[in-house]
Amino acid sequence: MGFFSWNCKQCGESIKAPYDVPEGMEWQNDCVLVREDKDPLIGEYDGYGRIDGFDLTGLPGDPELWHENCWMNEERPLYTGPSDYADDQGFFYDYEERYSDFDISKGIE
Numbered sequence: 001m002g003f004f005s006w007n008c009k010q011c012g013e014s015i016k017a018p019y020d021v022p023e024g025m026e027w028q029n030d031c032v033l034v035r036e037d038k039d040p041l042i043g044e045y046d047g048y049g050r051i052d053g054f055d056l057t058g059l060p061g062d063p064e065l066w067h068e069n070c071w072m073n074e075e076r077p078l079y080t081g082p083s084d085y086a087d088d089q090g091f092f093y094d095y096e097e098r099y100s101d102f103d104i105s106k107g108i109e
């Protein structure tokens with residue numbers, strides 16, 4: 001099964017899988033599940049729908065997720081509604097920048 005993720009409610013960037021995260025972007029792996037009826041759950045996203053072992057796919061709908069930093073900056077807001085599913089799956093982001101060292105047009109020298 002591949003990676004999947006959701007976008008942070010505040011900044012719109014995906015919650016990142018903890019693999020191959022570029023330097024300086026690691027904080028986007030720390031996230032918060034904001035719930036309507038329970039306390040928020042804070043932890044690391046595993047890239048496969050779990051926060052510290054808690055399975056988000058077992059929820060009735062899409063979860064509301066924030067980066068922990070974003071949520072703290074906004075002073076821990078309460079539930080407002082589900083996050084958007086992340087097109088980059090929390091992994092296939094920033095692709096060109098990350099792999100810019102490899103120029104395929106030059107071929108192998």
Ligand SMILES: [Zn+2]
Pocket residue numbers: 008009010011012013066067070
């Ligand atoms: Zn964010």
